[in-house]
Amino acid sequence: MEFTKMHGLGNDFVVIDAINQSITLTSAQIRFLADRHFGVGCDQLLLVEKPVSDNADFKYRIFNADGGEVAQCGNGARCFARFVRDKGLSNKDEFTVDTDAGQLVLRLDAEGLVTVNMGIPKHAPEHIPLLMPHESLLYEAEVAGQHLEFGAVSMGNPHAVIRVDDVTQAPVESVGAQLECHRLFPQRVNVGFMQVLSRQRIKLRVYERGAAETLACGSGACAAAVVGIEQDLLDNDVIVGLPGGELKIQWAGRGHPVLMSGPAVSVYEGRIRL
Numbered sequence: 001m002e003f004t005k006m007h008g009l010g011n012d013f014v015v016i017d018a019i020n021q022s023i024t025l026t027s028a029q030i031r032f033l034a035d036r037h038f039g040v041g042c043d044q045l046l047l048v049e050k051p052v053s054d055n056a057d058f059k060y061r062i063f064n065a066d067g068g069e070v071a072q073c074g075n076g077a078r079c080f081a082r083f084v085r086d087k088g089l090s091n092k093d094e095f096t097v098d099t100d101a102g103q104l105v106l107r108l109d110a111e112g113l114v115t116v117n118m119g120i121p122k123h124a125p126e127h128i129p130l131l132m133p134h135e136s137l138l139y140e141a142e143v144a145g146q147h148l149e150f151g152a153v154s155m156g157n158p159h160a161v162i163r164v165d166d167v168t169q170a171p172v173e174s175v176g177a178q179l180e181c182h183r184l185f186p187q188r189v190n191v192g193f194m195q196v197l198s199r200q201r202i203k204l205r206v207y208e209r210g211a212a213e214t215l216a217c218g219s220g221a222c223a224a225a226v227v228g229i230e231q232d233l234l235d236n237d238v239i240v241g242l243p244g245g246e247l248k249i250q251w252a253g254r255g256h257p258v259l260m261s262g263p264a265v266s267v268y269e270g271r272i273r274l
């Protein structure tokens, strides 16, 4: 099977053309491919498939390193756009992709960046079955012996966002792992730790569902910006500084889609026998 190794700010992917290759991967095979010692190594595996909608160019499927299929990956969407152009699967600058959470519109910019319309954020509890929210859009839970308050929003995948004073001191591993699997989140959850630097800039670390802490999380950057804007901590255009680099997030408020811009890098082509 042929694949391309790619990353978006160090959030790395095995990307597979499942249009020109007949691919059926079991969860065990996905875990093997994602394994950094016995396989290729990646945070997520992305499949490029034929569209299911008449108005879409492709179908975009995402699998976490633990083998579970999920419905959204922002950094992966940018790499998806770079991949289909590099492979000559499309010569467009903008295309629509079907995902299990709806459609995304991906646009390759002149300077090599990719802008993704990540869709309209959906708020708990309809999309994240939580206890009723407080008026401040904050939720609370006891996690690892700590009383936590956090924002919660779905970008097509569930995110909890915890505000911290200093991301370098945040309990990402301990609290992230416990909140990921908390009973409040039957589908589990991605956990972001957000430090607000100004109304236009935050720092963020994300403990990802099914992958642990990653160097960057695109949907997590969108979710953190949405929570910060809703709490009137941030303006509508936010620079999100992640360990792997920066993303530009734009959100005009409820009812509007979130736009995310950032790089997408192709590292090498590979072939592996399954």
Ligand SMILES: N[C@H](CCC[C@H](N)C(=O)O)C(=O)O
Binding pocket: 011, 043, 044, 062, 064, 070, 071, 072, 073, 074, 075, 076, 157, 158, 190, 208, 209, 210, 211, 214, 216, 217, 218, 219, 220
């Ligand atoms: N771990 C996420 C999927 C990958 C999201 C992340 N890599 C991104 O860039 O958005 C989840 O289980 O919903």
